[in-house]
Amino acid sequence: MLLQPASAIVAGIVLLTVIGIAYGGTFMLRVVTGKQGANDLQKSFFRAGHAHAGVLVILGLVTLLLLDAAKVTGWMHFGAIGVLVTAILIPAGFFFSPLGRDPQKPNGAIALVWIGFAALLFSMVVSGVALIVAGASAA
Numbered sequence: 001m002l003l004q005p006a007s008a009i010v011a012g013i014v015l016l017t018v019i020g021i022a023y024g025g026t027f028m029l030r031v032v033t034g035k036q037g038a039n040d041l042q043k044s045f046f047r048a049g050h051a052h053a054g055v056l057v058i059l060g061l062v063t064l065l066l067l068d069a070a071k072v073t074g075w076m077h078f079g080a081i082g083v084l085v086t087a088i089l090i091p092a093g094f095f096f097s098p099l100g101r102d103p104q105k106p107n108g109a110i111a112l113v114w115i116g117f118a119a120l121l122f123s124m125v126v127s128g129v130a131l132i133v134a135g136a137s138a139a
Helices: 005-032 040-069 074-096 108-138
Strands: none
Touching: 005 040, 005 074, 040 074, 040 108, 074 108
């Protein structure tokens, strides 16, 4: 299987972002060991943000590979890009919404989680339909 040139560039950029996710892991280690002050809300949200970042990056790369393998082109190929965008939006909502001194509830940045969730649903529908159409037309 050969990656489309644009897909190879996107995949390379995404793989470089894993450095940021790894750095987030060192931050999480400081939080859970008590070396970085955080209340229970912040700990929970930081964990969720870190986990979602890793999982959504993997899902985005897999989606990109599946669409390229099925030779999907055109606007439907943006389904994979949409998934990768959610790997920014959802974690950002989890990381930014509990900021401040001892917050008791998330701030307005929590909206990024819901925006990311909507984008993820849309991207998965586009990608799933694109794969079904590609498979049906190849049969």
